[in-house]
Amino acid sequence: MIFGFDPSRDPRKILIWTLVALGGLVMIMPFAFMISTSLKGRGEVYDLRLVPLAPTLENYTYLFRETKFVRWFLNSFSIASISTISVLFFDSLAGYVLCKYRFKGRQVVFVAILSTLMIPTEMLVIPWYVMSKNMGWLDTYWGIMFPGMITGFGVFLMKQFFETVPDALIDAARIDGLGEFRIFWEVALPLVTPALSALAIFTFLGSWTAFLWPLIVTNSSSNYTVPVGLASFSGEFSTEWNMIMTGAAVATIPTLVVFILLQKYIIRGVILSGVKG
Amino acid sequence: MASVSLSGIVKRFDRTVVVHGIDLDIADGEFVVLVGPSGCGKSTTLRMIAGLEDLTAGQIRIGERVVDRLEPKDRNIAMVFQNYAIYPHMTVRKNIAFGLRMAKLPKPEEDRRVREAAEILGLVDLLERRPSQLSGGQRQRVAIGRAMVRNPAVFLFDEPLSNLDAQLRAQMRLEIKKLHQTLGTTVVYVTHDQVEAMTLADRIVVMRDGRIEQVGAPTELYRRPASMFVARFIGSPSMNMIPGVIAEGVGAVGLDGVGTVSGLGELENASAGRRVFLGVRPDDLRVATEAGGGPLSLEARVGVIEPLGPETLVYAEVGGRELVAKADGRISLRRGDVVRLVADVDELHVFDAETEVVLRR
Structure with missing residues (x-):
């Protein structure tokens, strides 16, 4: 409703428009400063002007040549991708079973899964660490990934969405001769793609920006993810703001790509999850 | 084609018994309508014949075979559902051919059967459309087409016309009757609409609370109701x-x-x-x-x-x-x-x- 209105007609809309514009400005400022700082030389960092006096790409050159940023980027990317694929598969499978099958203890299992949503990561970090240590997973990719391979949130989201798939469709597929897994894969799953897209975005972004657990479980700098790597630019005595901003600027790119590719689904997915959830 | 015979079939969900030991013999080629108010067990009975629900007790035969333990796909039946249940992400052609593809029928045979069904049902021009582009009546035709191409021994219909408006319902009713006359396949048809039951059935089975109240030809039920329930249920006004x-x-x-x-x-x-x-x-x-x-x-x-x-x-x-x-x-x-x-x-x-x-x- 915001677009295509004529402000001269309705003063209330001028107010709304102004507020929205201000909000947008507030949102975009950190990004503008991030880009701007990444283009500043070391001496100019604490000079808070938006347009650098002497723009330079030396931060970028340094980031790619002298640090392990490329490695961190690939680490983050593969971990986020694998987690996302795993979450999409297992969460939708679990959600489907909880939604469409009647079996003893179904409700108990569902409540148990939901209850995991109420435990904050900070509380889980210690048991995860102990577990990783016992299993020999410390400082490995699997160590970083394992807590996020299946998520309670995703199971919940998918279960709710599978409610929209009519049972008769599943019965029809049974009569058509499909096996149970293929009914899930070929009939039910294609009908919940908006939910899958939303879940993919949530999971990918969540994994991409995860900080606390990767920081704890990794030791060697070659196993760092992007956020942990960027944090390492902040030392005990000084913080290389220009490097952090440069790394952050590059790290924003995949999230932008994911969002642009899937935005029509995420908006639909968020709306739907609002309705369904 | 085949006869269907139910002997003593019982269905219990947790502690509620929804079907109390039904005996029914359906002759080869017969059009039998199960009718009754909602919750009378008619749909459950149909789903047991289809194999979508397990039997708690009793036995079902289709033709000479006992089918209790067979998967739905192995029972040689086809089913049409109330809300059509056609796959929204597939074209009409794929929807109709889906079961055949699962049965690994040769492609030329598959094409031939799809074309034949599409011609009978007037779907030829719609084969490349998606279900979202079809009207309710067309969707139900697709569902019927999907059932037809399988050449089943028995057609099962679960309130197939309930979602259609009155005019379309009358038209589809006629088409289903013609289809039965053309194909001569055994039909078990569930409805709560006594007009549908009267017009379509060779024999009507009136059900109430999981039991059979009366079985008979439409005019027999109308003229000689065995109970007040049947007398009130069949005929309008009551x-x-x-x-x-x-x-x-x-x-x-x-x-x-x-x-x-x-x-x-x-x-x-x-x-x-x-x-x-x-x-x-x-x-x-x-x-x-x-x-x-x-x-x-x-x-x-x-x-x-x-x-x-x-x-x-x-x-x-x-x-x-x-x-x-x-x-x-x-x-x-x-x-x-x-x-x-x-x-x-x-x-x-x-x-x-x-x-x-x-x-x-």
């Missing part, structure tokens, strides 16, 4: 029921506050004083303007008049009770007119008030 009591002497019933009907002949195990209901169908109740004899002749005051064109429904008050009669469409009556409602003895039904079983057919 059969008039006048409470009364069996009087002394042979074949006489005293109607509460209205008078006595006699000449009913022998009533099955009926003793004087027993509470009964006298039933008479609206179409058997004639509206006469002058006094006349007859086993049933009631003075009535006309209330509401509903002209339907060829006939007129006359709601008239008799002794504080409203009865409905179906009169000729040309009758001229006004609210408040005093008339006589007359019926012949052959058209009167007597039901036990307690057991609701018929005492006189």
